[in-house]
Amino acid sequence: MRLILLGPPGAGKGTQAARLVEKFGIPQLSTGDMLRAAVKAGTPVGLQAKAVMDAGGLVSDEIVVGIISDRIHEADAKAGFILDGFPRTVAQAEALDELLAKKHMELDAIVELKVDENALLSRIEKRAAETVAAGGTVRADDNPDAFKVRLEAYRAQTAPVSAYYASKGTLKTVDGMASIDDVTKAINGVLGA
Ligand code: AMP
Numbered sequence: 001m002r003l004i005l006l007g008p009p010g011a012g013k014g015t016q017a018a019r020l021v022e023k024f025g026i027p028q029l030s031t032g033d034m035l036r037a038a039v040k041a042g043t044p045v046g047l048q049a050k051a052v053m054d055a056g057g058l059v060s061d062e063i064v065v066g067i068i069s070d071r072i073h074e075a076d077a078k079a080g081f082i083l084d085g086f087p088r089t090v091a092q093a094e095a096l097d098e099l100l101a102k103k104h105m106e107l108d109a110i111v112e113l114k115v116d117e118n119a120l121l122s123r124i125e126k127r128a129a130e131t132v133a134a135g136g137t138v139r140a141d142d143n144p145d146a147f148k149v150r151l152e153a154y155r156a157q158t159a160p161v162s163a164y165y166a167s168k169g170t171l172k173t174v175d176g177m178a179s180i181d182d183v184t185k186a187i188n189g190v191l192g193a
Contacts, residue, residue, distance in 0.1 A: 002081060005084050027082070028082045033084075034067050110172065127142060
């Protein structure tokens with residue numbers, strides 16, 4: 001199963017991806033998680049990406065396509081993967097098509113979580129509060145200023161990715177405003193699982 005989860009920041013992609021990992025036994029490939037790990041480790045990619053990420057902007061297509069290209073060839077991704085947070089631009093979607101075509105691989109589904117934008121900021125604030133309560137460190141971009149930029153980047157650069165897959169007839173849409181369990185059920189439904 002090779003799957004893409006699309007949706008704005010705070011839509012619940014990470015939560016649903018974790019459940020799909022359990023169900024299908026395939027890894028979640030989150031470019032955000034991989035970039036945060038690179039920032040933490042102080043790698044050249046991390047050093048390059050940090051300021052853009054903290055401000056809520058998008059890291060260059062070249063960097064994220066490079067990360068995904070390496071990652072999908074690792075052994076644990078052989079049986080499939082769930083892409084979370086990638087592709088975020090049409091150029092990334094096209095690069096992914098090329099990468100997969102070279103490997104004779106196909107995507108099984110692209111699932112978009114549709115959410116009311118007015119609910120997103122409070123979801124992000126809730127996530128930050130829960131992280132603090134659990135003794136963790138809040139993401140540098142989970143604050144109202146960076147969130148505004150992230151939402152703008154989503155509207156301008158990522159929303160066209162949904163249109164890209166819709167025009168190919170491969171996009172499935174799920175109501176992301178429902179409860180976490182109901183969203184999981186709806187995703188399983190569109191996957192026929
Ligand atoms: P996320 O955890 O998916 O919300 O990603 C956090 C941040 O990492 C984003 O706001 C971007 O700065 C960066 N990022 C993650 N994935 C991508 C991507 N596919 N393209 C560009 N930037 C990305």
